Amino acid sequence: STNWLQHKKHFIILSSAGKPIWSRYGDESRISSFTGVIQAIISFFQDSDDTIKSINAGDYKFVFLLKEPLYFVAISKTGESDTQLKDQLVYLHNQILSVLTSSQLTRIFEQRVNFDLRRLLGGTEVFLDSLSTSFNNDHSFMFGALQVLRLGRSTRELAGQILSKGMAKDLLYAMVIAKDKLVTLLRPRKHSLHPSDLHLLFNMLTGSTTFHTAESWTPLCLPKFNSKGFLHAYICYIDTSVSVVMISTSKDTFFELSAWKEKLVKVIQAYGTTHLQTLLY
Structure with missing residues (x-):
């Protein structure tokens, strides 16, 4: 939609099967065709024994983080570097791990590749939203640091x-x-x-x-x-x-x-x- 395109930065999480899991803006269930295209692009590189890291398209930068069984994508025209966007994707990955653990995540998708992870993440999407907003407001993420209260x-x-x-x-x-x-x-x-x-x-x-x-x-x-x-x-x-x-x-x-x-x-x-x-x- 027009509102979706107005945002300068998006984050999308999908499964390795191309199933949408979370989108920073809009309803992830309505972008299934888009996540299918993303999965196809990633697979094209994987078939050539290569890993896609980023794409520049006009004013937009697409940065990819592949953490099987999940794929993380940042779409940005903010001028941030590949490294900065990738670091933010790592944080989103860790946010999911904080709820499920890597062992549990791997076991779920080994049993069922097409599993809809949204059922397990239900109610925790607010933390992904909050985290992605913090990237713009708190520079401590960029420096790998933490804000402490100013005290004597x-x-x-x-x-x-x-x-x-x-x-x-x-x-x-x-x-x-x-x-x-x-x-x-x-x-x-x-x-x-x-x-x-x-x-x-x-x-x-x-x-x-x-x-x-x-x-x-x-x-x-x-x-x-x-x-x-x-x-x-x-x-x-x-x-x-x-x-x-x-x-x-x-x-x-x-x-x-x-x-x-x-x-x-x-x-x-x-x-x-x-x-x-x-x-x-």
Whole structure:
């Protein structure tokens, strides 16, 4: 449609069988003929033992990322480079892995090549939409970095000290996030947390208002940490713009983490109107 063509950048995800899975704009079910053409172009190169990476057509640039059993395509006239667009496609791939894991995705399509993945992704498309919007508004994606809340050193150290009180069993990561930016992160010495995994976690928080209403306990795959399995994330907003996120290796620690969160809140409140509480809230 005319509205579809007015956008300067599109993202499309399809299966290796040419089945549409997600489109940034419009209804993906209405572009099945278009995804069929994309699949045919990709197959033409594959038949010649080659891999298509990009096509320039007038003002438009088509960039391809082939991650069997899924194909990712960026169509852009924004002037962004092939590398920048490919990095964005990698993020979209990781967003799908955060919901399904690479093992689960491979197993599904091994059993049925023509599987309609939209049935499993139902309700999570909002995170793909949110992520693709963030590419235009947040340059930290381009630099592989992460935005942190601007705080004085002593304030950040205080937040870290509060977070480290009373470590819970099977806890892998714990963090405080304020105003959609990282305040402090607690992690084991041997396990760093890749910025792209943090971006996916932040996107999950900002992409939906569901987590604002109650304590949440959700399976989550962090692809850079381990693309083949799930961790479990405890998420609770202790104020309108302040959340506590704890990531556990065990699926049975919800109540333990919830109790620990209550202790954290009491410690923060005990500081009264100090600079920590003022800045976070």
